[in-house]
Amino acid sequence: MKLGDVLKKEREKKGVSVEDTAAHLKVSKEHYEAMEAGESPAETWGPLLAQIAIKLETPTARLLADSGRFEDTEKGKCGGLIAKHRQRRELSADQMAEHLEISKDEYEAIEAGNSELEEYGPQFLGFAELIEQPVFNLFYPCGLPFQELDDYP
Secondary structure, three states, rough: OOOHHHHHHHHHHHHOOHHHHHHOOOOHHHHHHEEEEEEOOOOHHHHHHHHHHHOOOOOOOHHHOOOHHHOOOOOOOOOHHHHHHHOOOOOOOOHHHHOOOHHHHHHHHOOOOOOOOHHHHHHHHHHHHHHHHHHHHHHHHOOHHHHHHHOOO
16 A cells, blocks of 8 residues: 555545645645655655654654644744654664664754655644544554555455
8 A cells, every 4th residue: 555545545534525635734636636646755754754753752743743733833843843852762863864764864854854754744744633543543554554554444
């Protein structure tokens, strides 16, 4: 499965239209349709965000906004929250980059707020609120990474 498949299935299960979903997320219909089609950077950033949350032992929503709420997200703030939680766990940027299997420069760009996570992270949170589920469940439906699933109930 792709993350887009999970988004589509959960949106349809809740009976929410593509247009209403896009409006809630404050993105164009085309942007959301690309996410659902599995043709967007969301496919990369969703699993990466999940791995960050796991390593930092922090609820995914708290990596996106201090309050954990979509309405409180701000572009450019996710990286700082991730850095704050990494420091609280006494982990180095090198350790995080190694865990995520990305370069130190790529990881530093995340913490500096210079990555596409700043765009897609809040959208994941907004979507999760729309379907009334924790953000992490988007990436681990049924407790397994979505990439390992063919389907789920």
